[in-house]
Amino acid sequence: MAVLPTTKHGNPVLTARVEPIEGVTDEILTLVDDMIDTMRNGETPGVGLAAPQIGRALSIIVAEPPPDHEGTEAVHNGAVVLMNPEIVYSKGHTIIEEGCLSCPGVTAEVGRPSHIVIKGLDRDGNAVKLEVEGALARIFQHEVDHLHGKFFFDHLNPIKRQLVKARIRRT
Numbered sequence: 001m002a003v004l005p006t007t008k009h010g011n012p013v014l015t016a017r018v019e020p021i022e023g024v025t026d027e028i029l030t031l032v033d034d035m036i037d038t039m040r041n042g043e044t045p046g047v048g049l050a051a052p053q054i055g056r057a058l059s060i061i062v063a064e065p066p067p068d069h070e071g072t073e074a075v076h077n078g079a080v081v082l083m084n085p086e087i088v089y090s091k092g093h094t095i096i097e098e099g100c101l102s103c104p105g106v107t108a109e110v111g112r113p114s115h116i117v118i119k120g121l122d123r124d125g126n127a128v129k130l131e132v133e134g135a136l137a138r139i140f141q142h143e144v145d146h147l148h149g150k151f152f153f154d155h156l157n158p159i160k161r162q163l164v165k166a167r168i169r170r171t
């Protein structure tokens, strides 16, 4: 496990097209472990991380499940690991304050669906489908956005978005 530098807003890898994971190689397993380590022990510890945030245009996300999370599917070393994640269903609406390791020090209240069903591959390459709500649903949506070159502020109205982007440019 190794802590890697996190890429910041403006780095082209954060808006690059990500490659799907076709097979779980030793390199991918090491990368997943490094992503978990970076999420927990990096310069700004967080609760989720997408591969572009450590400079790799690959379809992998990791998330820290909240203490009340009872599911064990896709959990490795206490973190949820999903490769090629895809949100296949969502419902409800909730507003939660979000920040991002790639935009340190800037947060905004973001509205998103409260419940989602997400499918993908676990760290072993097995297909999994998770139905989640609350904090984990929020983290998954934020991290899947990173695989599509999107940031949390892209969900704000144009005026708020410009304010947040101006704050990011100043940090």
Ligand SMILES: [Zn+2]
Residues within 6 Å of the ligand: 099, 100, 101, 102, 142, 146
């Ligand atoms: Zn982020």
